[in-house]
Amino acid sequence: xxxxxxxxxxxxxxxxxxxxxxxxxxxxxxxxxxxxxxxxxxxxxxxxxxxxxxxxxxxxxxxxxxxxxxxxxxxxxxxxxxxxxxxxxxxxxxxxxxxxxxxxxxxxxxxxxxxxxxxxxxxxxxxxxxxxxxxxxxxxxxxxxxxxxxxxxxxxxxxxxxxxxxxxxxxxxxxxxxxxxxxxxxxxxxxxxxxxxxxxxxxxx
Amino acid sequence: xxxxxxxxxxxxxxxxxxxxxxxxxxxxxxxxxxxxxxxxxxxxxxxxxxxxxxxxxxxxxxxxxxxxxxxxxxxxxxxxxxxxxxxxxxxxxxxxxxxxxxxxxxxxxxxxxxxxxxxxxxxxxxxxxxxxxxxxxxxxxxxxxx
Numbered sequence: 001x002x003x004x005x006x007x008x009x010x011x012x013x014x015x016x017x018x019x020x021x022x023x024x025x026x027x028x029x030x031x032x033x034x035x036x037x038x039x040x041x042x043x044x045x046x047x048x049x050x051x052x053x054x055x056x057x058x059x060x061x062x063x064x065x066x067x068x069x070x071x072x073x074x075x076x077x078x079x080x081x082x083x084x085x086x087x088x089x090x091x092x093x094x095x096x097x098x099x100x101x102x103x104x105x106x107x108x109x110x111x112x113x114x115x116x117x118x119x120x121x122x123x124x125x126x127x128x129x130x131x132x133x134x135x136x137x138x139x140x141x142x143x144x145x146x147x148x149x150x151x152x153x154x155x156x157x158x159x160x161x162x163x164x165x166x167x168x169x170x171x172x173x174x175x176x177x178x179x180x181x182x183x184x185x186x187x188x189x190x191x192x193x194x195x196x197x198x199x200x201x202x203x204x205x
Numbered sequence: 206x207x208x209x210x211x212x213x214x215x216x217x218x219x220x221x222x223x224x225x226x227x228x229x230x231x232x233x234x235x236x237x238x239x240x241x242x243x244x245x246x247x248x249x250x251x252x253x254x255x256x257x258x259x260x261x262x263x264x265x266x267x268x269x270x271x272x273x274x275x276x277x278x279x280x281x282x283x284x285x286x287x288x289x290x291x292x293x294x295x296x297x298x299x300x301x302x303x304x305x306x307x308x309x310x311x312x313x314x315x316x317x318x319x320x321x322x323x324x325x326x327x328x329x330x331x332x333x334x335x336x337x338x339x340x341x342x343x344x345x346x347x348x349x350x351x
Contacts, residue, residue: 065281067310 007096008078008128010120011103012135013085014039016113034146040139043082044110052087053077055109060102072099078125084136088128096121240308243333243341244315245298246271248325260323262296271327275318276311284314298332300341308334 015038033041056075060068072095080087091099103116119135122128246268252261260267268291276284287307293300303311315329333341 061281063281064283065277065279065314067280067313068283 005093006090006123007093008122008125009089009091009096009100009103009118010122010128010131010135011087011089011116011118012040013043013087013109014115014117015041015085016115034143034150036139036146037143040085040143043085044112045082047080047082047110049077049080049087052080052109055106056089056099056102059106060099063102063105064098068098068102071095072102075099079129079132084132084139086132086135088125088132090125093123237305237336239302239336240305241292241333241335241338241341242301242303242308242312242331243298244301245330245332247328247330248297249328250325262294265291265294265299268294268299271318271320271329272315274320275315275329279314279317280310284310287311292338302338305336 017038053075056077057069057073060072064071072091075089075091078088078090089099089103100118100121103118106114106116108114120128120131122131246263248261263271269289272289273285276287280287287303287310289311290302291299292302312331312334316331319326319328321327335341
């Protein structure tokens, strides 16, 4: 008996311009969103696993026709989180490049321009999940750093705060504040909630 | 295009006089760049032998339109991106040239296509497919050297 080999594609959706929901949130809080907050903003609520699947399927059909649908129409959206705009797709190993190409050709989601970026291709869903958690942590850390830097740059009257902010930008924030970064890690531990794929229904597509 | 020239035969030192000077050179063309196709547009019910009208025999733009429709259905945008050169138009038949790597999927796409135009069902038939133009021009090519 030969096992069917699969590939799991971890992807994130990037929004070059701020979607509607983020602008509302931004106006509520006092600080305006930084660039990476806009880029990694949450997806609209009507973008679900099923609607995402139909968008991807229409992209495959448009770019690769009946042949493409026949080859990789059997993909499954194993996981999608609107909060982090991150998801995992499952596809047979021979066809993952076609699916990847179709993802790349998606230009807008729910009426707003978007880019789907494949972050990792993995043979097991476990590794893709781990990468998703790591990715979310990194994103939050980066956003926090940016917010802190802009605050210290604008609000801090003394020159010391300014210097710290600039140094943080150039060092990538690594050497500047190792202690706070470690604290951030603990706080962000529970941000991403990955569904248990083993109990997931594979054949919902 | 890969041209595979065989290595020069090892020179046998024992009998140097037997090595040919200026003998025949052989090479094998392994992966030609182009594939040449001979296609016919088929109509059902067929046109009478001497029938002509503004839409028959089809002109090259009609050919291009129908081929693009077929390719778009089967292969999507990726299929319409296959570059096609029409070499010769002869009644409902055409000679054309396309990259060799795309020939298989091209023939699969147009072979499975059918449509209804002016009350007749239209399709394509591949009459010939070859890596060298001589294959569809016909003959054994000997008349060139006469």
